[in-house]
Amino acid sequence: MLRLLKFITSHPLNKDNKIGAVMRFAKWQLNTILNGHPIVYKFTENSRLIIVKGMAGATQNLYCGLHEFYDMGFLLHLLRPSDLFVDIGANVGSFTILASAEIGADAISIEPVPSTFQHLKNNISVNNIHDRVESLNLGLGNRTGHIKFTKSHDTMNHVASGDEEGTIDVEINTLDNVLKGRQPILLKIDVEGFETEVLKGAEKALIQKELKAIIIELNGSGQRYGYDEAKIYDKLLDLGFMSYQYDPFTRKLIEINTSGAHNTIFIRDLNFVSDRLMKARRIVVRDKEI
Numbered sequence: 171m172l173r174l175l176k177f178i179t180s181h182p183l184n185k186d187n188k189i190g191a192v193m194r195f196a197k198w199q200l201n202t203i204l205n206g207h208p209i210v211y212k213f214t215e216n217s218r219l220i221i222v223k224g225m226a227g228a229t230q231n232l233y234c235g236l237h238e239f240y241d242m243g244f245l246l247h248l249l250r251p252s253d254l255f256v257d258i259g260a261n262v263g264s265f266t267i268l269a270s271a272e273i274g275a276d277a278i279s280i281e282p283v284p285s286t287f288q289h290l291k292n293n294i295s296v297n298n299i300h301d302r303v304e305s306l307n308l309g310l311g312n313r314t315g316h317i318k319f320t321k322s323h324d325t326m327n328h329v330a331s332g333d334e335e336g337t338i339d340v341e342i343n344t345l346d347n348v349l350k351g352r353q354p355i356l357l358k359i360d361v362e363g364f365e366t367e368v369l370k371g372a373e374k375a376l377i378q379k380e381l382k383a384i385i386i387e388l389n390g391s392g393q394r395y396g397y398d399e400a401k402i403y404d405k406l407l408d409l410g411f412m413s414y415q416y417d418p419f420t421r422k423l424i425e426i427n428t429s430g431a432h433n434t435i436f437i438r439d440l441n442f443v444s445d446r447l448m449k450a451r452r453i454v455v456r457d458k459e460i
Contacts, residue, residue: 182419183235183456195233210296214246215454217271219264220292228262235456241385242268243418243460244435245356247450248383248443249275254352256280258310258345258368259360262289271297272453278348282309282319282340306348308341310361312370317342344371353380360387366397369405376409382443384411384436403434411436418460421447 175192178184184191201209202223211232213219221228230237245265249255251274257266258280266279279294281287287307294303309317319340345368354375359365365386375381384406388399403413414423414435423437423444437443452459 177230178233181234182239183458184233191233198229198232213264213267214272217267218293218296219267220262220289220296222289225262225289228264231264235458237264240416240418241265241358241435243453244383244385244416244447245269245358246273246453246460247418247421247447248356249273250446251275253356254278254354255356255358256345256349256354257358259358259362260290260305261286261360263293265358266290266303267293267297267299270299270302274302277303278352278354279303279305280310280348281305281307282342283338308343309364310345310348310371311342311364311367312344314343314347316340346372346374349375353378355380356383356385357381358385362387363389363397365399365402369402379439382437382439386434386436388434406436409438411438412440413437416447421450423447 175195178191178195179188181191198221201207206223208220208222211219211221213231219228219231221232227237236242242265245255246268249269253273253275255266255269255275255277257263257269257277260266260279260281263279263281266277269275270277279290281290284307287305290305294300294305309319311317316339318337320337357372357375359368361368365388369376386402386406388402406413413426414437415426416423416435423435423440426434
């Protein structure tokens, strides 16, 4: 609880109103106790998000405006209508909703856990963006077939390793097969340690010049499968990407030279991306412009 409150009060969109942020947290907690019904939350100017009791990631958008502020801000400033964004490990669809409902970009949104996938579908429906979003209930890797997945860890669901309990059988495919020659400008990969396998199945996509950036979570989870995530960092550098952090307030990119336990933005064609970021329209989130 204290760790969560510290995150909420230190969030960039809450720093000027910490009391208000804590009140939002308290109000939501009270709501879950008294009635527990889902709410439809105004996410950004043109997007909404259905939030249900127990959604650890989605509720932090309620508390903070943009849960993953730096990466979500990057997405909002990079994308334009008709761009293609691929959301790998979409969960309930926060990134997808920002891309397609707020910006008007096309999206392929991929979520393997059926119960979570239903929440994703509901969020697509409430935003009326069926024509822009292709949603797929499957996992990604370096082959086709089936694989065991955990089902009860919300944003932390992952490919099962060893004898983990509470698993389901999930269809798996490769990103190259899913794309069928389509060329995204941005990938977001959040697969709790299975990133190495996802990238192995994306060899064609990764060399396309249209792909300008990748948001990827490298948090050490790959160790459960015996993967060294430093090799992902090296692989992307070999493909011409460099790693950056992004400040949505100043729209500045800061190059970082080491991999770390956090989401990292990898960019190829820095001039193109920087120009996009600087020229993007202002987005209002929680009464603040970015």
